[in-house]
Amino acid sequence: MSANSADHSEIGLRPEPDDELTEPVGSARYRPGSLEIFGLILLLAIAFRGPLKSLLSQGGMQTWSTVFIAVCVQATPFLVLGVVVSGAIAAYVPARVFARLLPANPALAVPVAGLCGIALPGCECGSVPIANRLMDRGVRSSAALAFLLSAPAINPIVLVATAVAFQTDQRMVWARFTAGLLTSVFVGLIWERIGRPEWMRPRLPRQVDESELPRWRVFLATVGGDFSQAAGFLVIGAAAAATFNVLVPVAWMEHVGSSLLLSVLMMAVLAFVLALCSESDAFVAAAFSTIPMIGKLVFLTVGPTVDVKLFALQAGTFGRKFAVRFAPLTFVVATLTAVGVGFAFFGGL
Amino acid sequence: MNKETQSILTGMLGGLLVSITVSGHFTSYVKPGFRPMLLAGGIILIVVGVASLVLTIRDEVRAEKARAAEHPAGGGELHGHDHGHGHDHGRSKAPWLILVPVLVLLLVAPPALGDDAANRSANCSVPAPDGTAYANRRTDPSPPLPAGDPAVLTMQDFIARSLYDSTYSTVDHDIQVVAFISADRCAGSGYNLVRMVISCCAADAYALRVHVDSVSPYPGNTWVQATIRAVKDAGNESNNYVPSATVIAMTEIGQPSDPYET
Numbered sequence: 001m002s003a004n005s006a007d008h009s010e011i012g013l014r015p016e017p018d019d020e021l022t023e024p025v026g027s028a029r030y031r032p033g034s035l036e037i038f039g040l041i042l043l044l045a046i047a048f049r050g051p052l053k054s055l056l057s058q059g060g061m062q063t064w065s066t067v068f069i070a071v072c073v074q075a076t077p078f079l080v081l082g083v084v085v086s087g088a089i090a091a092y093v094p095a096r097v098f099a100r101l102l103p104a105n106p107a108l109a110v111p112v113a114g115l116c117g118i119a120l121p122g123c124e125c126g127s128v129p130i131a132n133r134l135m136d137r138g139v140r141s142s143a144a145l146a147f148l149l150s151a152p153a154i155n156p157i158v159l160v161a162t163a164v165a166f167q168t169d170q171r172m173v174w175a176r177f178t179a180g181l182l183t184s185v186f187v188g189l190i191w192e193r194i195g196r197p198e199w200m201r202p203r204l205p206r207q208v209d210e211s212e213l214p215r216w217r218v219f220l221a222t223v224g225g226d227f228s229q230a231a232g233f234l235v236i237g238a239a240a241a242a243t244f245n246v247l248v249p250v251a252w253m254e255h256v257g258s259s260l261l262l263s264v265l266m267m268a269v270l271a272f273v274l275a276l277c278s279e280s281d282a283f284v285a286a287a288f289s290t291i292p293m294i295g296k297l298v299f300l301t302v303g304p305t306v307d308v309k310l311f312a313l314q315a316g317t318f319g320r321k322f323a324v325r326f327a328p329l330t331f332v333v334a335t336l337t338a339v340g341v342g343f344a345f346f347g348g349l
Numbered sequence: 350m351n352k353e354t355q356s357i358l359t360g361m362l363g364g365l366l367v368s369i370t371v372s373g374h375f376t377s378y379v380k381p382g383f384r385p386m387l388l389a390g391g392i393i394l395i396v397v398g399v400a401s402l403v404l405t406i407r408d409e410v411r412a413e414k415a416r417a418a419e420h421p422a423g424g425g426e427l428h429g430h431d432h433g434h435g436h437d438h439g440r441s442k443a444p445w446l447i448l449v450p451v452l453v454l455l456l457v458a459p460p461a462l463g464d465d466a467a468n469r470s471a472n473c474s475v476p477a478p479d480g481t482a483y484a485n486r487r488t489d490p491s492p493p494l495p496a497g498d499p500a501v502l503t504m505q506d507f508i509a510r511s512l513y514d515s516t517y518s519t520v521d522h523d524i525q526v527v528a529f530i531s532a533d534r535c536a537g538s539g540y541n542l543v544r545m546v547i548s549c550c551a552a553d554a555y556a557l558r559v560h561v562d563s564v565s566p567y568p569g570n571t572w573v574q575a576t577i578r579a580v581k582d583a584g585n586e587s588n589n590y591v592p593s594a595t596v597i598a599m600t601e602i603g604q605p606s607d608p609y610e611t
Contacts, residue, residue, distance in 0.1 A: 034354040041448060049456045056457050063466045065459040070378035070551035072450040076366060077383070077390035084393065165548075217404070224401040227394070228355045231362070232443030235450060245552055246469065280549025287555065316443055 067245045071238035075125045082126025083226040086133040091219035095138045110188035113143035117150030123277045124152035128313045129226045146188030152278040152304035153180025165282035179301040179341040183334045201319030233316030237309025241275035263295035268335045271303035278304035294342030301338035306330040350444045352405045358447045360398025366391030376607045377461035379550040461608035464531045464569040467543040467556040473535035487515040499523035499576045504544040504557040511579035511592035519579040530571045540565035547609045560593040575599040
């Protein structure tokens, strides 16, 4: 992820004008290094531990901090899985393997990549670094994005969890699988037509010269780099999800089942703002007793493909210009696909 | 952020994951089934953090030596530690954000969801009566109560029996539940015995509530072991199906090892 750092200040992260990249190497002016800043923050936080603790233990703030930490704790193991796979690809799988594996024709490559999503048991955070690495390895971006969207929605763990949650109506498992796969293929094909390379953050040649370093060092450097990059953005997403979680009134979630259109829209928006892990969202969806099945399917299709947490991760990994186009596209396609598949599976219920 | 700091932060996050898992505090955030995943993820992060730190420092020491050999007069110091060579991921500012959960976990360690979350997830509004006649929901008998007097039930089981059991098992027998105290802001008086339910992590929690029509002997957020009996036919469409109970005995306890029901 050799991203230029101008992109980071663009998305509002510590917009300091001076920057390690633009700083002339070896300038004589004293500038505290990151280690010093890190130590200072640590000392300040310890010194102000009392006020910090009392701030975070008041009513809503306490709920916020618990949910924030819960989202971080829950997502981190999946992110680790994702960066380990991504590191293994970077270090041990040469680009030609993917060239052989995927058909050259994008109309075929996209569905094949979408189906490959079955093989990655995890939730959505893990697939972002993997998709990024696939693009580094020469996979068409539309195919890598199809994989990105399908993996969290159709892998076996998610399907089993859905079957457990919807014991009374097993059609949901296949409806979810179909809607998830179709969404990934549709978005991939649309992106193949409209996507422009300049929306993506430029892929600078990797600075770790892979031919010089032993493979395990490439692996280690990729895992460490990908993780800290993605985890930073996961934190933004977790904070956003926790904020919505505290602010969204529960009254929204119940008593809205009366109108199909309204319930579909509300479930799509809820899936975006709540940013639940795709392995647990089925339980939450099943608990919406007043929502029609189509609304629940929309929740289960939109959630794994686009939510606040993923938006932050994608903006960090692929660049903001990409995320502001890709996320709305995914949102609309996922909602429409889920409604279509829902009518096919459940009728007009 | 340079590579050393990034490695330290990664290792710290890994260490914290392992430490909350070993201490059991992780059940305040996720369900107990996450234990192996958290341990594995935490250990990988520790290994990655420590290994990257050692390698980065070793590389820099070597580079420094090479420079010193080239310029014995000592012109190399200016090219100090922070503006290094070939730091692939060394420039982004995103990794700084990892400090937020690390510091919150390290210094605050937020407790399990309690009173505030229970009230936030409570929906007091009741649809206006539209003349619908609701069918009796007590169609089937529940399975026999577990052995013991009082019988120990989960809150989910107690509520399901109180609402739907045609044999009224929770009305006629003493039942022991574990819950925390929360003021009842819907009924306006009395208090609730609450247990939160999660299916994955605290982000998807909702509250199971049983109303008690008296003044609470403990403040909100106190965990209690309570022996209760359901009030006959108390939960219905006019109170969002929150059953009521009378308390027979109640003792304060510490937070259970798994504060949530799943």
